[in-house]
Amino acid sequence: MATPHFTVHQPATLEEALDLLGRHRASVKLLAGGTDLIMKLRGGAMSADHLVSLNRVGGLNRINYQDEDGLVLGAGARISDVAAHPDVRKHYPALAHACSVMATTQIRNMGTVAGNLANAAPSADTAAPLLAYRGSVVLVERGGRRQVKLEEFFKGPGLTVLEPMEILEAIRVPVPPGRAGSSYLRLSARSQVDIAAVGVAGFLALDLDGCMMGVRLACASVAPTPVRCPEAEAMLEGQRPDPRLLARAAVACVRAARPIDDLRATANYRRAMVQVLAGRVLQKCLSMAQGGAQ
Amino acid sequence: MKNPAIIGASIPRLDARQKVTGQALYTDDLTLPGMLFGAILRSPVPHARIKRIDVSKAKALAGVKDVVTGADTPQVKFGNWRLVPDSQDELPLAVDKVRFIGDEVAAVAALDKETALRACSLIEVEYEELPGYFSVEDSTQEGAALIHAESEGNVSLARKIKYGDLEAGFAQADYVREDTFRVHAVSHAYLEPCSSLAAPDEGGRVTLWTSTQVPYIVQCLLASTLGLPENHVRVIKLNTGGGFGGKMELRKWEFCAAFMAVRTGRPVKFTLRRADELASGRRRHGMPIRSKVGFSKDGLLMAKDFDVLLDGGAYNSMGPTATFLCGNFGAMLYRYPAYRYLGRHVYTNKPPAGAMRGFGAPQALFAAETQMNMAAHDLGIDPIDLRLLNAMETGDEIPEVATISSCGFKESLVKVRQMSGWDVKRQEKKPGHGIGVGCYSFISGGVFNWFNTKYNFASAEVRVFEDGTAHLLTMATDIGQGSDTVLRQILAAELGIGVDKIRLTASDTAVTPKADLGTWGSRVTLMAGNAVVQAAKKIKEMLIPVVFGHFDLNQIHDIAFENDRVFSKARPDKGFSFGECVYKALKGRRGEPLTAFGAYTPRNKGLVSPAFSFGAQVAEVEVDEQTGLIQVHKMYTAHDCGVPINKMAVEGQLEGSIHMGLGYALMEDFVMKDGRTLNTTFLDYKIATAQDMPPSQSVEIDTYEPEGPFGAKEAGEGLVSPTAPAIAEGVFHATGYRCLDLPITPPKVLQGLGRLKG
Numbered sequence A: 001m002a003t004p005h006f007t008v009h010q011p012a013t014l015e016e017a018l019d020l021l022g023r024h025r026a027s028v029k030l031l032a033g034g035t036d037l038i039m040k041l042r043g044g045a046m047s048a049d050h051l052v053s054l055n056r057v058g059g060l061n062r063i064n065y066q067d068e069d070g071l072v073l074g075a076g077a078r079i080s081d082v083a084a085h086p087d088v089r090k091h092y093p094a095l096a097h098a099c100s101v102m103a104t105t106q107i108r109n110m111g112t113v114a115g116n117l118a119n120a121a122p123s124a125d126t127a128a129p130l131l132a133y134r135g136s137v138v139l140v141e142r143g144g145r146r147q148v149k150l151e152e153f154f155k156g157p158g159l160t161v162l163e164p165m166e167i168l169e170a171i172r173v174p175v176p177p178g179r180a181g182s183s184y185l186r187l188s189a190r191s192q193v194d195i196a197a198v199g200v201a202g203f204l205a206l207d208l209d210g211c212m213m214g215v216r217l218a219c220a221s222v223a224p225t226p227v228r229c230p231e232a233e234a235m236l237e238g239q240r241p242d243p244r245l246l247a248r249a250a251v252a253c254v255r256a257a258r259p260i261d262d263l264r265a266t267a268n269y270r271r272a273m274v275q276v277l278a279g280r281v282l283q284k285c286l287s288m289a290q291g292g293a294q
Numbered sequence B: 001m002k003n004p005a006i007i008g009a010s011i012p013r014l015d016a017r018q019k020v021t022g023q024a025l026y027t028d029d030l031t032l033p034g035m036l037f038g039a040i041l042r043s044p045v046p047h048a049r050i051k052r053i054d055v056s057k058a059k060a061l062a063g064v065k066d067v068v069t070g071a072d073t074p075q076v077k078f079g080n081w082r083l084v085p086d087s088q089d090e091l092p093l094a095v096d097k098v099r100f101i102g103d104e105v106a107a108v109a110a111l112d113k114e115t116a117l118r119a120c121s122l123i124e125v126e127y128e129e130l131p132g133y134f135s136v137e138d139s140t141q142e143g144a145a146l147i148h149a150e151s152e153g154n155v156s157l158a159r160k161i162k163y164g165d166l167e168a169g170f171a172q173a174d175y176v177r178e179d180t181f182r183v184h185a186v187s188h189a190y191l192e193p194c195s196s197l198a199a200p201d202e203g204g205r206v207t208l209w210t211s212t213q214v215p216y217i218v219q220c221l222l223a224s225t226l227g228l229p230e231n232h233v234r235v236i237k238l239n240t241g242g243g244f245g246g247k248m249e250l251r252k253w254e255f256c257a258a259f260m261a262v263r264t265g266r267p268v269k270f271t272l273r274r275a276d277e278l279a280s281g282r283r284r285h286g287m288p289i290r291s292k293v294g295f296s297k298d299g300l301l302m303a304k305d306f307d308v309l310l311d312g313g314a315y316n317s318m319g320p321t322a323t324f325l326c327g328n329f330g331a332m333l334y335r336y337p338a339y340r341y342l343g344r345h346v347y348t349n350k351p352p353a354g355a356m357r358g359f360g361a362p363q364a365l366f367a368a369e370t371q372m373n374m375a376a377h378d379l380g381i382d383p384i385d386l387r388l389l390n391a392m393e394t395g396d397e398i399p400e401v402a403t404i405s406s407c408g409f410k411e412s413l414v415k416v417r418q419m420s421g422w423d424v425k426r427q428e429k430k431p432g433h434g435i436g437v438g439c440y441s442f443i444s445g446g447v448f449n450w451f452n453t454k455y456n457f458a459s460a461e462v463r464v465f466e467d468g469t470a471h472l473l474t475m476a477t478d479i480g481q482g483s484d485t486v487l488r489q490i491l492a493a494e495l496g497i498g499v500d501k502i503r504l505t506a507s508d509t510a511v512t513p514k515a516d517l518g519t520w521g522s523r524v525t526l527m528a529g530n531a532v533v534q535a536a537k538k539i540k541e542m543l544i545p546v547v548f549g550h551f552d553l554n555q556i557h558d559i560a561f562e563n564d565r566v567f568s569k570a571r572p573d574k575g576f577s578f579g580e581c582v583y584k585a586l587k588g589r590r591g592e593p594l595t596a597f598g599a600y601t602p603r604n605k606g607l608v609s610p611a612f613s614f615g616a617q618v619a620e621v622e623v624d625e626q627t628g629l630i631q632v633h634k635m636y637t638a639h640d641c642g643v644p645i646n647k648m649a650v651e652g653q654l655e656g657s658i659h660m661g662l663g664y665a666l667m668e669d670f671v672m673k674d675g676r677t678l679n680t681t682f683l684d685y686k687i688a689t690a691q692d693m694p695p696s697q698s699v700e701i702d703t704y705e706p707e708g709p710f711g712a713k714e715a716g717e718g719l720v721s722p723t724a725p726a727i728a729e730g731v732f733h734a735t736g737y738r739c740l741d742l743p744i745t746p747p748k749v750l751q752g753l754g755r756l757k758g
């Protein structure tokens, strides 16, 4: 665990960044806030001779919401800026909440949402709400761009579909429908400041008859990647909200989880908490959609 | 004599500005010309015989200047309990055997850290593994292999305490209960990792700058392990970022730095990484505690039988003291007509447990105070009432152990009950909410001379000058608790000069007077404070005649030292400034400087301590019965620390104690597998953060400790004990779940409530 030595490059444009990636392809990493990367380099879990920083790439830190296109988060958008952004708070409260409670003040001021996704920890706090909001990521390489749905982005702990020479340029989230509610709850069994042992996000809207539609549920920290809960979603889709149905859906969420025992919690406890949090998340989504308090 | 402007004032730390602006120097900040960087090779196996060590590849690596193994060293055993040489069970580097994962096997000094670490990885060690024991039950079972050949069944020592008629007590008791508690090991988690820098000095001498709580002990033990006269070793402590008991021994990297500095003729520095600290550093003793207690039907304590196995890890470290104190605090706070204690210190193949804030008391008091709460519940008596019924008072005697010279315990109970709104909150219970109480007592330094020093326990030298300033020299060791400030307050109050007039030189064994046993057991304010008072009084004796002579005062006059002046109390105009007085005294002494030595050694103070602190704490908690999450909403504390010298410092100690107590109660825990510590970063080993801290309200009970300087006694170490039992009782009150094994985790709560399968 010697002190790592590397060269940091500070390109001003995305093109330059892509060039640098290509030039140093043998041993290169992208650097955003560095809150994951530097720890891994120091701890010896990762090594690189070159770091290509995204921090001076122009225009990358944009946070932009439009009623037609929805939300665009540039790869440079800091977690704390996303948490504080009025449009995010208004239209994507579960994401704003995740960004305001995860990690610590210092980490949120440096870390980016894109870095959180690209790092692909099973516990990534922004992943579950972004899954619930149907987010996707825009990936760019020298040959061109592609857009990938977030649920297809994660491949395993620390693994994504990102190609080695590819940059996650932006995160896109569609406009949520009216009469919608969303929520994200996370818990650590230890401290207020901790990696989540379990996180659950939910989204639902109500149609004119008061039936639930567009239901999405997603969990973090309970499987090798953040996961959706398709069985629970299907149970609720098109149904009238009923406490017993919601409770059964919460139980169904547990079946989407494949948790392990680790330092933070046992699989057993995690499973039990998926049910508890999913139940609470659904309650909250519903009361928001019904016009209750947020 | 109390000087209210100084004693009891809230004076910010005199070193605060330097620290917050980053100017304060810590050992790792030092770089000397030609300095080498050290690294340690540690055992990867928990218990093994060393068959062979080959350092040739490491030595051949470019940039490596020295490689040492146990075979190169004088192989002198050491340990803090010099009084009992048999207890000294450590060698500076392993010889023949390793006893825990992390045991120090070899050391390298190289031109840079990377090379030193690389060289360590090139050292080849062949081990023959022996059975590893990771619990006291396993290592004490019949036929277990001995971790130290000299021990009996892996029990390194046993302590007994016995008074009163135990059998009769239990026979007469109407209510008897017996419980087994389990407390766990936790980390000191001081913010400054250990760092030591040694430099060779002329004449074969060596100087060691080190992050330590005990410069004098390090000096003596380093000298004996190196085979040098004591005074060939100079130990200097710079700023030290906390210790909590984890830095109160000679550590192996201190030896290696000095040993290799002498061998290479170059300075050598070792600085540990956090992962080393958490993986193999000292920790608090885990223990199973079996306690049997008897009460009369109206709640009077009749007898107690307390049986403890301390999980000492691989070496004795400060275990002997913890073993004794654990027994002492099993029966403090209340009047026990009969008590029996058996404490056994057990070797296991884990990192050694050592001294840690509370020193056996947090464990004993978690058990004792929880059992008190359980008894109160069964007897149908309010827990505070039950305590008031049995509480110790000033003048109480613990047979052959101690006399309580001041005790504000009952007042603490009454006060904390009132300030927390106890009676209402206990009765009008809200779902999920609970309120619980825990209490503590602690020592103000120890009277037992386990280090077998020939010098006084605490010493001070005071020099005064004609410019009105003074210089205080002491080996007392500020590791962040603020004694450098408090000792200057004591001197300033005694001499009647401003705190800013006092220069301080501390913790340099070549310069400051011998001796001081260091910072542990909450001893510094009382012991070093008394030494300072004595030296100051001697200075005053030199100055008083000057005033009498100059003003030709009648013998009935009394001389005051106040506001930088020395004068007759009755005729304040008859006097001069402090500086002028010193000037006149100097003239009379033909230029011989005014210097005085003061010392303190407790005598005729029983077996434990010259003075005891007391206090009561109430925790208000809320438990989410679906997730098991516990939130501590508020802590209330009423405590008796005698006269607080510096109120702000006492408050800081209380906040810090709650922080540590909270971690002990709810979140800190080593995750271990086969002797290996798995959580070795602060991301994985959780200490409480500022966000976890509950608001706190506190009151100091007005008492005066006759043995302490200006009436002061202990504050800050004992306070770490009541938090866990208070929270545990709060959780019980909220949910009906009674936790007997720390920490109180959400899964345990849910299991206790039958909502989660084991």
Ligand SMILES: Cc1cc2nc3c(=O)[nH]c(=O)nc-3n(C[C@H](O)[C@H](O)[C@H](O)COP(=O)(O)OP(=O)(O)OC[C@H]3O[C@@H](n4cnc5c(N)ncnc54)[C@H](O)[C@@H]3O)c2cc1C
Residues within 6 Å of the ligand: A029, A030, A031, A032, A033, A034, A035, A036, A037, A038, A039, A054, A075, A079, A101, A102, A103, A104, A107, A110, A111, A112, A113, A114, A115, A116, A117, A118, A119, A123, A124, A125, A126, A162, A166, A167, A168, A169, A194, A195, A196, B683
């Ligand atoms: C003390 C502490 C507490 C933490 N707590 C939490 C927590 O509670 N919840 C949580 O989810 N996380 C937590 N984290 C992890 C971390 O802070 C977050 O994952 C953060 O969002 C990472 O963002 P970053 O910008 O710092 O990423 P970096 O560290 O810069 O990068 C992370 C990884 O993503 C890659 N990368 C970054 N940007 C891009 C891009 N645009 N395109 C392609 N690849 C890219 C990097 O090469 C690297 O491999 C914590 C970390 C620390 C140190």
